[in-house]
Amino acid sequence: MDVGNLRHPHRRSRLGRVIAVLAMAAALSLGLLVPAMAQQPSRGGHLTIAQSAEPPVLDPSATTATAATSIVHHNVLEGLVKVDGNGNLVPGLAESWTVSPDATEYVFRLRQGVRFHNGQPFTSADVKAKFEVARDPNSGHTNYLYYENIAAIETPDDYTVIFRMSEPDAEFLYNLARPDSVIPPAGYGEAQRTHPIGTGPFRFVEWVRGSHVRLERFDGYYRPGLPYLDGVTFRFIADPNAQVAALLAGDIDAIGGAVTAEQAFRVQQAPGFKVIEGPSTSTVVLAMNNSRAPLNDVRVRRAINHAVNKEEVMVGAEFGFGQVIGSHMTPAEPYYADMTEMYPYDPARARAFLAEAGYPNGFRLTLSLPNSYTYAVRAGEIMAEHLSRVGIQVDIELVEWATWLSRIFGQADYDLTVIGHAEPMDINIYANPNYYFRYDSPEARALLAEARSTGSEEGRRDVYRRLQEHIARDAVNVWVYARPYFILSRTDLYGWWEKLPMVITDVTEVYFAR
Amino acid sequence: MQVYLIRRAITFAVTVWLAASLAFVTLLIIPGNPAQIILGIDASPSAVAAVERALGLDEPPMVRYLRWLGDLARLDLGTSLVYGVPVGSLIAERLRVTLPLTIMALVLATVLGVPLGLFAARRRGSWADLAATAFAQIGIATPSFWLGIFLILVFAVNLRWLPAGGFTPWSQNPGKAFLSLVLPAFALGLARAASLTRIVRSAALEVLSADYIRTARAKGVPEGVVIRRHVLRNALIAVATVISLETAQLLAGAIIVENVFTLPGLGTLVLNAVSNRDFPLVQGIVVCIACVILVLSLVTDILYAYLDPRIRYS
Numbered sequence: 001m002d003v004g005n006l007r008h009p010h011r012r013s014r015l016g017r018v019i020a021v022l023a024m025a026a027a028l029s030l031g032l033l034v035p036a037m038a039q040q041p042s043r044g045g046h047l048t049i050a051q052s053a054e055p056p057v058l059d060p061s062a063t064t065a066t067a068a069t070s071i072v073h074h075n076v077l078e079g080l081v082k083v084d085g086n087g088n089l090v091p092g093l094a095e096s097w098t099v100s101p102d103a104t105e106y107v108f109r110l111r112q113g114v115r116f117h118n119g120q121p122f123t124s125a126d127v128k129a130k131f132e133v134a135r136d137p138n139s140g141h142t143n144y145l146y147y148e149n150i151a152a153i154e155t156p157d158d159y160t161v162i163f164r165m166s167e168p169d170a171e172f173l174y175n176l177a178r179p180d181s182v183i184p185p186a187g188y189g190e191a192q193r194t195h196p197i198g199t200g201p202f203r204f205v206e207w208v209r210g211s212h213v214r215l216e217r218f219d220g221y222y223r224p225g226l227p228y229l230d231g232v233t234f235r236f237i238a239d240p241n242a243q244v245a246a247l248l249a250g251d252i253d254a255i256g257g258a259v260t261a262e263q264a265f266r267v268q269q270a271p272g273f274k275v276i277e278g279p280s281t282s283t284v285v286l287a288m289n290n291s292r293a294p295l296n297d298v299r300v301r302r303a304i305n306h307a308v309n310k311e312e313v314m315v316g317a318e319f320g321f322g323q324v325i326g327s328h329m330t331p332a333e334p335y336y337a338d339m340t341e342m343y344p345y346d347p348a349r350a351r352a353f354l355a356e357a358g359y360p361n362g363f364r365l366t367l368s369l370p371n372s373y374t375y376a377v378r379a380g381e382i383m384a385e386h387l388s389r390v391g392i393q394v395d396i397e398l399v400e401w402a403t404w405l406s407r408i409f410g411q412a413d414y415d416l417t418v419i420g421h422a423e424p425m426d427i428n429i430y431a432n433p434n435y436y437f438r439y440d441s442p443e444a445r446a447l448l449a450e451a452r453s454t455g456s457e458e459g460r461r462d463v464y465r466r467l468q469e470h471i472a473r474d475a476v477n478v479w480v481y482a483r484p485y486f487i488l489s490r491t492d493l494y495g496w497w498e499k500l501p502m503v504i505t506d507v508t509e510v511y512f513a514r
Numbered sequence: 515m516q517v518y519l520i521r522r523a524i525t526f527a528v529t530v531w532l533a534a535s536l537a538f539v540t541l542l543i544i545p546g547n548p549a550q551i552i553l554g555i556d557a558s559p560s561a562v563a564a565v566e567r568a569l570g571l572d573e574p575p576m577v578r579y580l581r582w583l584g585d586l587a588r589l590d591l592g593t594s595l596v597y598g599v600p601v602g603s604l605i606a607e608r609l610r611v612t613l614p615l616t617i618m619a620l621v622l623a624t625v626l627g628v629p630l631g632l633f634a635a636r637r638r639g640s641w642a643d644l645a646a647t648a649f650a651q652i653g654i655a656t657p658s659f660w661l662g663i664f665l666i667l668v669f670a671v672n673l674r675w676l677p678a679g680g681f682t683p684w685s686q687n688p689g690k691a692f693l694s695l696v697l698p699a700f701a702l703g704l705a706r707a708a709s710l711t712r713i714v715r716s717a718a719l720e721v722l723s724a725d726y727i728r729t730a731r732a733k734g735v736p737e738g739v740v741i742r743r744h745v746l747r748n749a750l751i752a753v754a755t756v757i758s759l760e761t762a763q764l765l766a767g768a769i770i771v772e773n774v775f776t777l778p779g780l781g782t783l784v785l786n787a788v789s790n791r792d793f794p795l796v797q798g799i800v801v802c803i804a805c806v807i808l809v810l811s812l813v814t815d816i817l818y819a820y821l822d823p824r825i826r827y828s
Contacts, residue, residue, distance in 0.1 A: 054786065056551065056552045056596040056597070056790060057552060057596070057597075057598070062552065062553070062565075063552055063553055063554050063557075064553060064554035064555065064556035064557050065552075065554040066554075137558070137560040137561075137564075138560065138564050139561075139564060140561050140564035140565045140568055141561060142553055142554075142556070142557040142558070142561055143556065143557055143558045143561065144558055144560060144561065145558050190598075193598060194597075194598065194599075208683075208778060209597060209599075209604065209607070209778065209783075210608065210777075210778030210779070210782045210783060210786070211680065211681060211776070211778040212680075235680060235776070236776065237679060237680075237776045238773055238776065238782075239659075239773060239774055239776075241663050242663070242666065242678070242679055242774055242775070242776060245663070245666040245667060245670060245671055245678045245679070246670075246678040246679050246680070246776075248671045248678075249666070249670040249671045249674060249677070249678035250674070251670070251677055251678045251679065251680060372789075400546075400789065401789060402544075402545065402546030402547075402551055402789055402790070402791050403544065403545045403546055405546065405547070405550050405551060405555070406545040406546045406547050406550065407545045409550075409555060410547065410550060421555075423555075423556045426556065434559075
């Protein structure tokens with residue numbers, strides 16, 4: 001059956017084809033191929049960029065909210081390793097590193113002469129202090145699981161750090177590039193939440209709550225000539241219409257973060273502005289509660305996978321921007337494998353699966369949608385319609401974000417929901433039976449453990465492919481599409497990231513053309 | 515008078531306590547965990563538990579409630595769970611935006627609504643009356659967020675006379691601070707001006723048909739004096755009541771308008787506080803708004819006695 005699924009030719013309805021063409025026309029009409037670099041970068045100027053959400057705190061080791069990481073990660077705070085705009089791991093505060101073949105020992109050579117924004121020199125002591133806290137499950141650090149395999153941190157001198165792992169952990173290097181792994185000056189403490197100090201190209205100046213965060217160029221930055229800008233202001237404008245109005249009125253220079261396709265259309269039509277669009281790591285899923293009947297039956301979940309027309313969802317929710325996916329990784333992530341052929345849109349097959357599972361007349365489910373995320377609400381409404389075509393009656397329930405977090409994410413009290421998982425490389429959630437999917441698979445856990453202990457790049461690629469295929473075969477969720485990443489900016493601003501392999505607004509190399 | 519004041523003071527305290535308690539209970543009933551909201555979706559459960567402990571959320575609700583009440587008695591509103599800043603200073607900071615905005619909107623509503631209402635009443639049935647009534651109807655029916663966006667498009671995007679949103683602090687540039695409140699004040703005040711026009715018109719019509727107006731006109735009092743001394747003065751009781759009620763409406767309307775114009779005021783603060791389940795902050799704002807409204811109703815009552823010498827409190 002599974003192999004049959006894989007081999008089954010990708011069938012597309014006529015409507016599906018029409019929509020695909022429309023989507024392509026939409027993409028072309030936006031003229032998205034904007035050249036990245038027009039001329040020589042020039043120094044100076046103050047950039048004001050809007051984002052919709054204000055973060056609760058500004059320290060990524062105290063929050064995973066992308067509203068916080070988008071401002072401070074890379075711009076103010078840095079880790080040993082960074083992900084660049086193409087998703088490659090590049091040196092951050094470490095200038096080089098070696099990993100033992102069994103991935104149990106990581107040796108980092110730190111950059112010399114680096115200073116924090118408060119003047120304190122950066123040394124191995126700061127690294128040790130950071131990760132001693134991070135690996136303590138009781139410290140309140142966002143995610144100790146990234147660091148749980150650290151057995152010992154040694155600092156033979158000021159510029160060498162050795163991590164000894166209790167078991168092979170090939171994920172560790174990538175985890176060090178996450179926002180959670182940024183390094184503050186040792187002993188700075190709680191103040192990091194509101195007045196972050198780091199080593200990045202910009203230093204924090206002020207946070208006027210309800211209004212903006214302002215950063216200024218850090219003259220002591222270790223990369224010569226960078227940054228180009230004198231300063232950056234991140235302004236919090238919740239309403240998408242107000243964001244576009246502020247851009248057109250010249251109050252702000254760009255819109256980043258959670259930009260919608262409607263905004264992109266409006267800005268593209270206005271002279272003097274441009275739209276940058278690329279892939280992001282945000283995986284939009286129709287999540288299913290795998291522990292609840294009838295969703296605990298894999299045939300029912302496969303039926304739902306066949307019932308959803310992903311192209312149509314993407315057109316309705318994102319004006320056709322984005323990319324259809326088939327498992328829990330996006331093309332912006334390093335080990336992406338294409339699984340889109342496994343469940344082609346096929347209502348007849350969906351009905352057959354339902355009949356086989358003993359539900360020839362369908363059943364009734366509740367789809368809970370987080371009302372603050374327009375794309376999720378729209379995608380959910382369209383998928384509810386798709387499911388009703390194969391006999392599954394869906395009651396839509398709109399829930400507020402805090403309720404979603406507590407009831408659905410926290411207690412798994414739901415049937416179906418739609419949400420974008422923005423975090424890159426988060427396929428490990430399928431190894432956690434308590435995660436809100438309530439998916440319990442020893443095979444998935446074994447595959448993840450294998451990925452962690454595989455040092456070689458090709459080996460890891462193979463294991464991750466098998467893992468993506470395994471969860472897709474189990475039809476844990478419907479992986480609908482990868483969300484598009486947009487930057488809407490004045491035409492004379494250059495140096496933006498073209499993809500979003502990490503959810504940040506890195507303005508290190510952004511400049512105004514003169 | 516003394517007994518009256520004591521009675522008012524007791525009512526005041528009880529109302530504030532009830533309002534704040536209601537806010538606390540509501541936040542307890544609706545789902546949502548501030549620790550999870552701070553940490554976000556990708557944090558580990560152990561981190562959530564650690565933050566809950568740090569914020570004191572692991573204590574029973576009754577203990578938290580009583581501690582908060584004790585602090586309130588000492589005029590301490592506590593610390594915001596999410597921002598980690600004293601609630602009092604957060605509110606004081608935001609009032610610097612919301613208070614001037616509300617006052618500007620109120621002044622706008624009054625200087626537009628009162629003359630327009632009087633004007634319409636004097637020319638009852640004329641095309642001018644019709645126009646004023648139409649303005650009132652449309653003004654009341656227009657949602658403030660729509661009007662806000664409309665004003666931004668016309669005056670900020672097309673004409674570029676005023677900023678599209680945001681706020682320049684008073685300390686930095688008072689002129690710019692004022693300018694950044696002009697469009698929001700219009701978006702907020704226009705509906706109130708419209709409803710005031712209607713009330714003033716009907717109150718004035720009632721007075722205009724009274725016997726003493728006919729008497730005044732019959733004895734040759736100039737029309738301007740009739741309107742000022744007799745019509746307006748007698749219609750003012752109704753108007754004062756309405757203005758005090760309108761101010762409460764303005765504070766509620768500020769939540770929407772501040773969001774459209776992204777003003778760092780009390781409205782955006784309360785919205786964030788509720789969606790963050792920031793208990794002390796929500797309660798603090800509720801206490802603050804309750805106080806403002808109670809003070810306002812007290813001022814209105816005192817104003818009644820001034821406007822109408824027949825009213826006396828004992």
